[in-house]
Amino acid sequence: MESAPPYDGGVRLPIYLDHHATTPCDPRVVEAMLPYFSGTFGNPASRNHVFGWRAEEAVETARAQVAVLVGAQAKEIVFTSGATESDNLMLKGAAGRLADKGDHIVTVATEHPAVLDTVAALEGRGFRVTRLPVGRDGLLGADDVARALEERTILVSVMWANNEIGVLQPIEAIGRLCRERGVLFAVDAAQALGKLPIDVRAAGVDLLAVSAHKVYGPKGVGALYVRSGAPRLRLEPQIDGGGHERGFRSGTLNVPGIVGFGAACALAGATLAEEGERILGLRERLRRGILSRVDDVQVNGSLECRLPGNLNLSFAGVDGEALLMALRDVAVSSGSACASASPEPSHVILALGVGSDLAHASIRFGVGRGNTEAEIDYVIDLVAEKVKGLRALPSASGSLRRAAQ
Numbered sequence: 001m002e003s004a005p006p007y008d009g010g011v012r013l014p015i016y017l018d019h020h021a022t023t024p025c026d027p028r029v030v031e032a033m034l035p036y037f038s039g040t041f042g043n044p045a046s047r048n049h050v051f052g053w054r055a056e057e058a059v060e061t062a063r064a065q066v067a068v069l070v071g072a073q074a075k076e077i078v079f080t081s082g083a084t085e086s087d088n089l090m091l092k093g094a095a096g097r098l099a100d101k102g103d104h105i106v107t108v109a110t111e112h113p114a115v116l117d118t119v120a121a122l123e124g125r126g127f128r129v130t131r132l133p134v135g136r137d138g139l140l141g142a143d144d145v146a147r148a149l150e151e152r153t154i155l156v157s158v159m160w161a162n163n164e165i166g167v168l169q170p171i172e173a174i175g176r177l178c179r180e181r182g183v184l185f186a187v188d189a190a191q192a193l194g195k196l197p198i199d200v201r202a203a204g205v206d207l208l209a210v211s212a213h214k215v216y217g218p219k220g221v222g223a224l225y226v227r228s229g230a231p232r233l234r235l236e237p238q239i240d241g242g243g244h245e246r247g248f249r250s251g252t253l254n255v256p257g258i259v260g261f262g263a264a265c266a267l268a269g270a271t272l273a274e275e276g277e278r279i280l281g282l283r284e285r286l287r288r289g290i291l292s293r294v295d296d297v298q299v300n301g302s303l304e305c306r307l308p309g310n311l312n313l314s315f316a317g318v319d320g321e322a323l324l325m326a327l328r329d330v331a332v333s334s335g336s337a338c339a340s341a342s343p344e345p346s347h348v349i350l351a352l353g354v355g356s357d358l359a360h361a362s363i364r365f366g367v368g369r370g371n372t373e374a375e376i377d378y379v380i381d382l383v384a385e386k387v388k389g390l391r392a393l394p395s396a397s398g399s400l401r402r403a404a405q
């Protein structure tokens, strides 16, 4: 950021409302990481001196901290470079191992590209993939999954919380079904971690992908929960080498990053309920504020089964990209951040069946730890003003859109 940010009514600009794309590293997390860059810099794989032992101790503490937040045992946590890698490892790793048992994978149309592109790659290797549609509310029924299961289904992959519309899939019900049918259940929980209570055992989850930078930890570190116990779950490693992480993922561990991830999980666990309530309050203030001031706005996705910090709105007759430009002091996104370089409407909003116009008119607000009521009120005013302005210019959305390209 530049040195002197502009002030408006006591609110410091720009305002960050894009916590699904990433979160700032909590200063307490940074504090916990600092000693592991230069002082305690050892390689945890160094078995014969104190530098290695200290690094290993720090990694094992972090492993336990991550495990606690998802209801796992420490030995079930494999550190990776993020949820993208974890998704790749869980899907390619499981499919590779189970190829002699079956060739069919079930997932959902609204998954993150880290899952959708990975199953597409598996399709290229001969696996068959069913991509289940969702209802208008963005939700899947456990029955939908049941109907999709076949004799040769080996794997079901369903995200816990959606990164665009925040909806929460019925993970426990799907987990029960998968257990009954002896099918592996893989869950991308990058958006759910630290926002909702997660208990992998109670939910019947076999594989769970998470990321540090979505939970106020550093970027470039994540984890995969791999259930232990019978029946033995085996994964084909995707990165070969020195056999780190019990052979699941070779490569020298990112010790400061892992320490930060552990600290972020400990913080999230300690404040989950309280913070969730506060963030839900802000989200509802934002939703009510905008809906009371602006006509023809619709909420995309179920409001009931939803992350506390997520609000995804379509403003009829307004282009999302044009509105993003008009809101330049507020960091929000249209479509998903990963796809925002392309003018295609979001695959998630399209899957709701809202039509291409409303899909192009969607904006994602992601409320997080640092946001205040004053910021929310500022955003409500700004959105109301800018939407009215854009609607008053019949051709404005089209021309602004072109200008943005």
Ligand SMILES: *Cc1c(COP(=O)(O)O)cnc(C)c1O
Binding pocket: 020, 021, 081, 082, 083, 084, 085, 112, 114, 159, 161, 162, 163, 188, 189, 190, 191, 210, 211, 212, 213, 214, 220, 221, 222
């Ligand atoms: C952010 C995100 C990912 C990717 O995580 P990285 O750690 O950035 O690789 C995967 N899935 C979902 C649902 C996400 O929100």
